[in-house]
Amino acid sequence: AQKVTQAQTEISVVEKEDVTLDCVYETRDTTYYLFWYKQPPSGELVFLIRRNSFDEQNEISGRYSWNFQKSTSSFNFTITASQVVDSAVYFCALTFTGGGNKLTFGTGTQLKVEL
Amino acid sequence: KAGVTQTPRYLIKTRGQQVTLSCSPISGHRSVSWYQQTPGQGLQFLFEYFSETQRNKGNFPGRFSGRQFSNSRSEMNVSTLELGDSALYLCASRSDLRGYNEQFFGPGTRLTVL
Numbered sequence: 059a060q061k062v063t064q065a066q067t068e069i070s071v072v073e074k075e076d077v078t079l080d081c082v083y084e085t086r087d088t089t090y091y092l093f094w095y096k097q098p099p100s101g102e103l104v105f106l107i108r109r110n111s112f113d114e115q116n117e118i119s120g121r122y123s124w125n126f127q128k129s130t131s132s133f134n135f136t137i138t139a140s141q142v143v144d145s146a147v148y149f150c151a152l153t154f155t156g157g158g159n160k161l162t163f164g165t166g167t168q169l170k171v172e173l
Numbered sequence: 174k175a176g177v178t179q180t181p182r183y184l185i186k187t188r189g190q191q192v193t194l195s196c197s198p199i200s201g202h203r204s205v206s207w208y209q210q211t212p213g214q215g216l217q218f219l220f221e222y223f224s225e226t227q228r229n230k231g232n233f234p235g236r237f238s239g240r241q242f243s244n245s246r247s248e249m250n251v252s253t254l255e256l257g258d259s260a261l262y263l264c265a266s267r268s269d270l271r272g273y274n275e276q277f278f279g280p281g282t283r284l285t286v287l
Binding site: 093095100101102104105108149151160161162164166 | 215277280
């Protein structure tokens with residue numbers, strides 16, 4: 059069975075602070091795919107990143123960076139110099155080879171960035 | 174390229190009624206999936222369609238059904254609505270069934286059952 063745990067329900071930071079959102083996953087599959095999505099108040103899930111299980115390279119995209127560690131089954135997301143526009147709910151998700159479109163989502167982390 | 178579109182955006186129904194939600198995927202995408210989002214259960218997979226065939230189904234009762242048309246547009250239907258069906262229903266599309274392809278989500282249909 060697949061499981062994604064986002065232990066942080068809500069995080070509040072002041073603008074320009076760095077913030078890390080944690081994601082821990084469980085799967086028995088050797089080939090799987092991890093995703094992060096952002097859900098602003100409008101409700102639409104916005105794709106941020108995909109990572110394959112066989113590629114442990116960390117990735118940086120502007121102020122966003124992701125740390126994938128298979129040894130700890132974690133796929134953490136860091137926002138550097140947070141901005142008010144980063145306020146949203148962030149979801150980590152998992153699927154596996156043969157899983158088709160079936161994404162297993164974590165419960166999400168509500169990020170509030172205040173001035 | 175236009176994104177995933179869903180209609181209607183908001184819907185209010187009463188218990189016992191049925192409802193049909195529509196989703197148009199990104200042009201060229203042949204896979205459509207549906208998710209239900211509620212405060213209590215979070216995001217849960219409903220079903221997935223590819224080339225008009227249901228390929229995968231989540232753990233929902235038979236009141237929830239769907240279909241996909243030859244132009245890849247999809248509809249989902251909920252019959253005999255219950256209060257607990259109040260949720261944001263999200264549709265997602267992607268080009269094919271390969272696991273590493275990301276899904277692109279629509280804005281959702283917010284269904285309220287009174």
